[in-house]
Amino acid sequence: MVSGVDVVVWDFDGVLNVNPGGEVFPWVARLKEDLGIAPASFRRFLNEPGQARDVLKGDADLLARLRRWIEDEGHAIDGKAFLEHWLVSDDRPDDQAVGWLAAHDGRKVIATNNPPSRARYIAERTRAGRLVETVLASGEIGAAKPDPGFFRYVEGWTGVPPNRLLLIDDSADNVAQAARRGWRTFRFAADTRDRLPGILGL
Known part of the structure; x- marks a missing residue:
């Protein structure tokens, strides 16, 4: 001890x-190949004003925010499936x-x-x-x-x-x-x- x-x-x-290289979400660059989602779409989600702060402090539910983004952008994936992809991709x-x-x-x-x-x-x-x-x-x-x-x-x-x-x-x-x-x-x-x-x- x-x-x-x-x-x-x-x-x-x-x-x-x-x-890697200090980048927080390096897997986002592969979203088009992995899930058919343009990286720019998810970056727009990440950059919503105040969202990162609210999620990190527990003032907003991440899954609910993901579901809203997916519905708004019309992506063909379930919110839970996207979150699972995120969690596994960030496991390094x-x-x-x-x-x-x-x-x-x-x-x-x-x-x-x-x-x-x-x-x-x-x-x-x-x-x-x-x-x-x-x-x-x-x-x-x-x-x-x-x-x-x-x-x-x-x-x-x-x-x-x-x-x-x-x-x-x-x-x-x-x-x-x-x-x-x-x-x-x-x-x-x-x-x-x-x-x-x-x-x-x-």
């Missing part, structure tokens, strides 16, 4: 799950990082900005999700990183004071906010990731 740390809090996307584990997660003894959780549907997918259908106590997601918490409310919720759920929590996250803003609350932090990036096993005592 990491000295002085009771719970390691892992981010998901960008840490345990790969974003970083095998090395997941290996470090598996090798680390002690308490560990995933804390991620994601809607409830993807949080359930991560918890039930990914190796990383099965290796942790729980998946804490913004869509269920009602606050998204770097909102202080997100970190406050994690503190309450774990029952651990801030100075005994370690956040592993690829976002500088998230790391900075956690540090301001007294958490220990590790910024996960291409030029820092090789230091993580030492931080974890592996």
